[in-house]
Amino acid sequence: MSEFEPILLANVNAENSHTRSVYESTGGYAALRQVLGQMSKTDLIELVKASGLRGRGGAGFPTGLKWTFLPKDHPGPIYFCLNADESEPGTFNNRILMEEDPHQVIEGLILSCFATNTTTAYFYMRYEYPLAWERVQAAVDECYAAGYLGKNILGSGYDLDIFLHRGAAAYICGEETGLIESLEGKRAWPRIKPPFPAVEGVFHKPTVVNNVETVACVRHIAERGAEWFRSMGVPPDPENPRDPGSFGPKLYCLSGHVEKPGCYEAPLGITVNELIERFGGGVWKGRKAKAAIPGGISMGLLTADEFDCPLDFAGPGRYKCLGLGTAAVVVMDETVSMVDFLLNSSQFFAHESCGQCTPCREGTSWALKMMQRIKAGRGRLIDLDLLLEIGDNIGIIPGTTICGLADGAAWPLKNGIRKFRDEFEDYIRRTNPEGYAETDPVPALEVIGAH
């Protein structure tokens, strides 16, 4: 592999990189002019399909294919939602793009909207990004002034309005139908599918929901073509007929116990080891690594022995993790207690469970209570089996919940306990020498106040 030149992050270090003049000085909005002048909507969809671009939000669904699910010749409006509710722990790639290069995102968004025939786009940004909010809003204003947004964009006859919408700080709003509900002003309870958003989404109209980084990639595909995009990344696994391959550049968020945490760009398929060594400057303080989260906390855990795991859409799955997720790698060094990790993770998911489906609402809160008890030195070995039972039975994969939040909650439990069982058992035996082997139910009934 020759030296890789950043694509999505090419301009983020330039001074005033967030302004239109700087963006245009490096070729910004050329792709837009090119496409609006020459390409048809279907050609653009075909181009994105041919590029093999997969959604960068976490699930890795092929973007071009998603767009083709929209009804043809739909008489009413189609809406585009840009998912900038980046809440996965460890993830900050969208933030860098929105804060340092918002025009790149907007150009990609305009192109994506053009391809999907939408004239209204909602930019759903998480509450906690005030700088990104200011800069994206400023960038949108600049685009209206320059004629990139509004009526008859660049004389092409195409109209587009972008509305920024600020979330109210809930993880579940990043789930595409949770986002839609929230955008409609309701409680962000993910919807049951079908109907999928492409058929019935925001305000009961066909809707596309894409991630910020995904539309930024669309901008580059439009400029440089599908072949160029496919020259980066990992081809499909011939053994797996359902693997469409992982192409293109990817922003990796590296954090935790490394010397140089940050957001780095590399072609899909870089291994965890390479990421830590080439970009992160190695594990910090000369220590050894113990584990890493491959792509946001909901993807599970890799042990230090598994750091040869390639970070493409299929890679982590082969190491018993859920998938690539948001490609946010969090490295833990040898001093980290897995009990602490799992307690923290349980806390997050119990706090963020929207509470709609019983198994997730009660499972995440029960897991948290158990982890708190284990941490407090009253754990029992049997608790580990109960935690695994919860982990194995909540989520859309076993079919017990509506959305994937529960799967995200389950994976750290499953990986944490299965891959580090000895450590958990040692901790429980050490901190609860009297009761670790207890298997009787914990007494639960207390006299409750009569009304």
Add this chain to the structure above:
Amino acid sequence: MATVTVNGQEIELGDDERLNGIQAAARAGVEIPHYCWHAGMSVVASCRMCLVEAGRKTAEGDVQMVPKLVPACQTPATDGTVFVTNSEKVVQARAMVEEDLLIRHPIDCPICDKAGECHLQDYHFEHGRDQRRADIKPFTSRRRELGDTVTLFVDRCVMCTRCVRFTREISGTKELFVVNRGAHEEIDVFPGFPLDNKMSGNVVDLCPVGALGDRDFLYQQRVWFMKSHDNVCAGCSTGCSIKVEENQDRVYRVKPRENPHINQWWMCDEGRYGLSHIHDPRRCLQPQRGDGSEYANVEWTELPAELEGKLRDAGRIGVVLSPHLTVEEAYLLATYIRKCDPDALLAVGPIPAQGEDEAFPNGFTIRAEKCPNRAGVEAIVSQLGGQLVAWDDFLTRLDGGEFAVAWVTGGYKTEWIDEPTAARFTNVKTLIVQDLFGSPLWERATYRLPGASFAEREGSYVNVEGRLQSFRWAVRPPSGVMVEGQLYWRLLERQGLFKARAVLDEVAREIAHFSPAATEIPEHGVDLKSNQLAGV
């Protein structure tokens, strides 16, 4: 024709039927437990109690199953759909959901009104684990009022959101919503905006657990002591199908009974809480004879002979049939009076009206006409009497001195006749009044005959849309009261006890309007207009 397989058993569904897995399984006699799903409201598929395995039978007869569990409520039953509801996977999933729901449930069944008719209880015995494994101490049982009619027992809630959806989709008032997130979720109202709508009591019926308590019924009676009787609400001319629940002749509550033609699953608060007249201590309980000032008690057993003597050859009789009488009662009284005086005038009693008809988003309507059987009684009057004489016409004729005898039936829950109107009856020689409560007319009566409330009657009502529903009595009348139908039965010297069904057969035979009632009356009633359609 769609063929659906449930646990290996094939059932056929009609072409225009759109059923989900729960409904299709019910056709096959298989119950799929569920909390959040209700046929009358939108599907949210959130309680996950109805998880089943589903698949599809191909044309070749192979079955391809979906690899994961699916909620039956959200899975349509179409041709070739296969449901498996008894596999190990399904059993485990149900056990998990039951265990989850009981983690923070206070398990205060001994002091919970719902105990005995609680889905959480029933499903736990059927699908739950025999041992509690959770280490979470249940919260104390918190309670707060949602409005004048309903109390929320916060920690008993299983978050099925049926009540929330009811106020959004059925009553359209949107008072209830979910606050907080995850395991801290609760049902609540905004401060200053309590649960306050005319259908609020339905949320208590909808609640599958004891979270929503009916303040009118709270702590009054254990449900297993009560017997339930199918009945028809007498509150307005909608005629909702209801269940009257009583113990030892005391009515404790009424609940709606599903009827797709009339009230779907609902009833209004007016009907639900309008029960106090049944056991009101002011009810008339003693038959009396007198002259407007002095009264002597009479025995019910002596009355038939005595009345016969007073009525026969006494001159013209005017009889007022109350819209609270059943079809059978109105028919029997009319028949009896016309036996005494073939020239007798039949009239309909005053129709109590209040406000305007009030329709809810789903079509449920509370009628302004606050009586159950105007249509039925009017049909009797116009068919037997040859003309429809309304209350005002009757009073005009009364002023003309047409009648020597007047027989007036009441049965109204509230005051229905004022002093000046009652005074117009001074020119009749014999005035017979049958009523629930005293009134200016009662004060003037020659014979005062205590009458029955709706829960004590037996017979049929015809609602505003022409649907006839039959019902049996739910409680016996208080001592001293003879139900109207029973008295008329005796006056006509019929044998044994009043049998409404036998009378309805006569009515159906003699009056063409009622001919559709000749068959057994189904629980959803029969549309009397159907005979007119058939005749076209």
